[in-house]
Amino acid sequence: AACRAASAALTEHLGEHPNGRDEDPAVLHARLTARRALRLELESRRADLARIADGITEAELRADIAGTSPDAIEAALRGLALEEEALDQRGKAAFADRDRAERRRADLEGGTGAELALAQRKAAEAELAGEARRWAVLRLAGLLIGTAIGRQRAGQQDPLLTRAGALFSGLTGGAFAGLAQDYDAGDEPRLTGRRAGGELVPVDGLSEGTRDQLYLALRLAYLEDYAGRAEPAPFVGDDLFLTFDDARTGHGLEALAAVGDRVQPILFTHHRHVADLARARLGEAVDVLEL
Missing domain, CATH: 1.20.5 (Single alpha-helices involved in coiled-coils or other helix-helix interfaces)
Structure with missing residues (x-):
């Protein structure tokens, strides 16, 4: 009776399966058992994949694989294997x-x-x-x-150098405090300009306009010193401030006036604004003569 009940139940189960009545129950049982084992293995593989995929979904991985050729994947795997071997060594x-x-x-x-x-x-x-x-x-x-x-x-320091430094300071509008005598690596003396902050700048480190102001200060100091020891000689300049801007021209006119008590400075110019600037800066201390 138990055997007949089991046979009836088996027949009923086979009837629910497509083509179940035409298939051997033993073969069907083996195939279903194999399918169950494959499903368990698939679930295990998916769990491993989720663990090592670093948050990337299976669909994204499949999309990446679909866009990559098998040969490239095999080459990458071989490269990783070689790298792993090298790291191990x-x-x-x-x-x-x-x-x-x-x-x-x-x-x-x-x-x-x-x-x-x-x-x-x-x-x-x-x-x-x-x-x-x-x-x-x-x-x-x-x-x-x-x-x-x-x-x-x-x-x-030479008094002449001190006087030239004072004139140089006036010519530069206080950008330089004066002149100083420095010594190079060979202990040879050299002339330098001393900035207001105390920094010494050699002559070759000055700009072209500042060097012109330095040369003018040295010449005026020499003439002033010469006038103290001999008959004063006039200082004649012809468009002396041709390359100067108005600020430097004003400082230059004031420097000429500073030596006016010992040397008579005479300045020729073709530019009326220089004469106007002299009247504005020096006032009655300058005589402007139009030729």
């Missing part, structure tokens, strides 16, 4: 080097020369500290000597 080499280094360190720490090396290091540290103190003393002495030399040179 480097890792083995690194571990081997580390093992040798650790053994070497153990040998050095346990050897008889460790105490000697420690004593040598302590002696070297003491010597280094002594040399550092000696260097600091010499460096400080060098700075003190350099400052003393600078003060001595500044105190012995």
